[in-house]
Amino acid sequence: MSGCKRASKPLASLWRQGAKGSCPNSTLGVSFRSFTAGPARFDEANVQSSKADNSAFPDPATAVTPSEEEKLIKAGILPVGSRRRRLALQTTANIPFEQLPYQCFQEARKVLQADREEKLKQIESERARIAKLQSQDPAVSGGEVEKARRLRSMQNYLEKLKILADINDPLIKKRFEDGQGDMNRPIYRYLADKKWREYQRPLIVQRITQMNVVPDILPHLDPVADVRLAFRRHNIQPGQFVDSRVSESPARLKVQVFDKGERFVTVAVVDPDVPNLEKDSFDYRCHFLAANIPISPTSTSIPLSRLSQDSTILPWLPPFAQKGSPYHRLSVFVLEQPNGQKIETAQKAVERDGFNLRSFADKNSLKPIGAHLFRTQWDEGTAAVMARAGLEGADIELRRKRVEPLPYKKKDGARYR
């Protein structure tokens, strides 16, 4: 606990006490205990009850102290928003927006509501137009191609209207920032996508281009899904060096897509830096391969260890790097399967060594939608990890070849006279 928090703790508890001890006189339901050294007559009676409240399960909207947060996280509930915001919420009565006593705010809300009504009307009319066009004979609407093009553009416009209807709603903004947005609704998907494109997407694009994951493994990648990676409790940043003991157990992926609908994806973990001494070059190795994993905007978690037997093609092989070899880039690719089709997983044995993701993706017409990356190198645990996985080669060290100088060509004697 930092000094700042320790200092603010009595103040926080004071506020909480005030908020919980209901004062009948105050309209907002908030009472403040005065900062006096004398006996606090009114609050004396509430001490007992507030202590009883503390032992109860904390509210995720107002939990502030680390112990309360810990209790919540243990129960699998994340505290809402920031700690500062939760502390502020304790001192307010949490009045709904409609009842807030600010005239200008309420007038502004009226304007926004009128705009929303208008947008809803437009949505209705656009839906009617789409239905009309769909029922129309293609010959009337200018041919099959033209009809399909018009339908697509009208659908896009409809999606745009759906977002415009909700984009100015303060309640929606609040819910999104609290992490309570429903990803089934287009507005929350839109907001999440916008947030992801601000920082996380440029970051992953930078890492995979700087470390040459693209074009070493796949020719091109335009990420459209947010991919997060974790080993047990360790969240891994893109490109981070991961201890071989940490990465021994299978990773947990979180794949957030921002367009509606369920689809099947293939997940591949490929190491393009396997040293090949005969070729004096590098090889590919597949550390994990699974197909037909259903994901949607609401179901995002892919625990690689808990996938069903028939979807897993190659189970998790712990990443390792031999002593002295340059670092290995373990790249995780999420590839979308076309039109909700399933891949035949038991077709024939896929080889781990020399696995080529390019040809695999081409053969199954997979489209990469997201990627992640971590690195591994020889560390204290690698030998043990390799021994446990039954891998050979831990007792070999790679050393750089000595560069033999070119034979010196003596210049003609006239230069040295």
Add this chain to the structure above:
Amino acid sequence: MLLPRVGRPCMRAIAQRATSQTSSSTSSYSTFAPAPQRSSSNSAILSRLNWAPSTKISPSLIFSRNASHAQSGRANGAKDGPGKRLGAKKTGEQYVIPGNIIFRQRGTHWFPGENCGMGRDHTIFSTAHGYVKYYRDPLKHPKRQYIGVVFDRKDTLPYPQHAARKRKLGMNALPITDAAKALDPGFADIEGAVDHDLVAKGNTVVDVRRSKKSARKGRPMQLELRPGYMYREANWEIGRAAERAGVKTPKFKRGDRFVAWRKLGERKLRNAERRGLKR
């Protein structure tokens, strides 16, 4: 440079003369004070100065010489110093090894491409065994010219944009010796990684993981190879030598005049003795 400066007053004078012929005013002389109200008083002053207004204007050409510019000696020459031996050191298609200098230049006439690096003075050098290629890569940069090294002489640069890179390992595999395994904590908890009988028989192993406090007691001094190629103890162990030998020094007490006086006497004696030795 002089012409525009002279030309403008000249033109104005000619124009005003043309007007003065029609209006017959006295202002025709005043090329630099064209205001008609003040012209009468000006003419009075000028007449007193014996400068007749009726005389014809001839613009005087005033040459000015600017700050001096040395004309001799090293002033304008001395551009022909010794050559800096810049330029290509390896031609296209020539075989190079890592570290070979391919091009010396001032500034970046050439940029490092495939398997090449650029030094502090923009020298292009090779980072791989291969053949030098001089090329352009419009997809990377529309104007730059690059120097690259390819492994296969038949290859052409630039490589296709989306193709996997061509890389060389450039390494040898050596078995890790049991001695090295004994030193490596990574092999400590693996069954059969280290042959303990062999380690016990040979005296090759020097245990470096013994920096525990009690480890030193009752054991002979163990020397290890330290920076500077010296077999010696660690600095902290040397620092503890007095403690190990049981040397005790009385604690310094501030303001203890008796001890100070005794030390002063000793010091004086020592100094006197040293001075005596010198002579």
